[in-house]
Amino acid sequence: MVRCPGKTARLNRLFNPRDGRAVCVAADHGWMSDVTPNVMELRRILELVVRGGADGILISFGTAVRHGHLLRGKDSPAMLIRADWMNMPRLGASNVSNVLPVVNFKKMATSRARDALLMGASAITIYYFIGYGDEFEAINIEQAADFAKECRKVGLPLIIEPMAVGGMVTGVNIAEILIASGRIAAEIGADALKIPYTGDVKSFKQLVDQAGVPVLVLGGAKSDVPRDALELVDEALRAGASGTVFGRNVTKAKDPEKMVSDIVALVHGGKTIAEILGERRALGQRLKPVPTQCVGCQLCEVACVRAHTPGYGQTRARLRIQFPPLGDELSPIRPVVCTLCGQCVEACQPGALTIGPDSRLVLERNLCTQCGACVEACPFDLIFTENGYPVVCDLCEGDPECVKWCKRGAIVLTEWKRRARHVHAE
């Protein structure tokens, strides 16, 4: 990809040349949103974000004037300047949480690329709202095109942030709108995108693939727990994203420095979420159902399928929820999970099925004769076959999704006392 030298040099400051990825933090909320603690403590937060190792920080022009000196030095984050303003967070008379609710959606260009360049910025960021009507979108396109022209002229990268909002956007069409808007932004002249996650890896991959420019996923509203935010990053990276521009998930975090360094570890360090959070892996453990806690939501089945195969559904789960027969209201709803009872292992004559040293069922496909003995032997009827080979619970490689998703604790991990006869590879 050929770009003017100015753009190339500045993008190299933002995207790590070794992996082509970037971890950016958006800290421009005081410019458009509520006066929250993260806005009032911006200097302290910016210092922590710098210490956390971010590659870029998105700030307003005024913040750049006051706190831009924090970004001095070759190793400091690149400065990204928000070059427009909008009132969307205050939109709607029902938005009583804001001191000055507004009725009409407004967006204005408030800076020029040249101003940002003189400020020492490595890029500017602007919005592109789609879904709020043709007139409003046209204004957005026109402003974006103006910025694109000026950026080309002065050699400053342009990051466009497509936002699908408005009465025409629904849960059904939002992913499609985001995918289209990402490409439209690139056609107009975006050098990178800052864009919300579409909700699943498949559609976000489509977005990344079709955009043709680096895609940075934004974090949106603050997640309840840091793990949720990191999972969003992880999924976006799996879809091919080039990094993140997280705002409130960092600036409102209890420890912004740790949050940034955790994201850096995920984006640049190749670490897993479990490694970053120091989660105990389920070695020497097995699943245990707690029927009294089960309400029959079957989320565990969906999570199981989602963890192993593309798409959703329940029929291909390695566990199931067993409902009592009709008319029997007294019997509990029962999660049926693999308890590592070992009967399938005993039934497997060629020794293809074993319980590994990490207490997981392991199938050696080259030893499997597809006899089906394991399917017959499973007392819980949990093993199904795919192309003749048995499909068994692998405990999600030590981090079972069913346990994570069941908020009621109807499936838990418990210590497994291994029996030597079941273990081939001790």
Added chain:
Amino acid sequence: MEVDIGKTIRISDFISAADGRALLLDTTLPASVGASPGLTHIDEVLREVTEILDGIIVNPGQAEHHAELLGGRRRASPLVRVDWSNVYRGPDFCLPAAQFKHLFISDAEDALALGASAAVASLFLGFDDEAEAKNIESLSLLARDCYRLALPLVVDIRPIGFKVGPGNFEESIKLGVSFMQELGADVLIIPQCEMATCATIGNWIAVPVLVRLDEIPEAGQVEELLKTGLRGIVVGEKVIAQDDYAGQLTKLAEHLHYRRPDDGALPR
């Protein structure tokens, strides 16, 4: 003395100076609707066809991102589309357009800086009078800028508004051609129309006119089109979405450039 030598040289980048003919590809639909079949990965398309075609119409973003695949002696010249419209957002699009919008996303200077051999913009016909007047006004400003910078202006005539129907489609094209010649366009693109319309335009027009086709034409059709005085063909995403589009375009390019017209030169 040739006073617009810059324009002449740049036009000859995408309309052959030897035979006065051109085969162009328009890849600009994704600015309106996102990736469309055939144009999902423009870089792949450009690699396939850049040594086959005379010119490729691209949006400013693509012109910048894929500059290494365009221009020079062996590759298709970039023609930069400087306008945008939501008019192509039909009922199948996730956000169908309710109100016609047309605006400019680049200008002559920007296009020139992007290495363009021409600026491309549309004349939409058949929408309300306000939209038409605004369209004419912005095109006239662009024409003057293009003249000042010696950048050829290609106008893409699009009679697709609510006022246009089967009864006045052909006449609308003629009207658009007349307007744009008077405005100062250097090359025109017309939609697929009847041969009689092509012949009328070909006999009267003083600038090269190219016709936009949805499919690769048969050899006989190409000859018929060229006999009318039209100078070439513009294909779009529908052709690129077909299998073996590169092979088909190669044959079309060979056919188009094999028959040399008697004058052999570009009109002045």
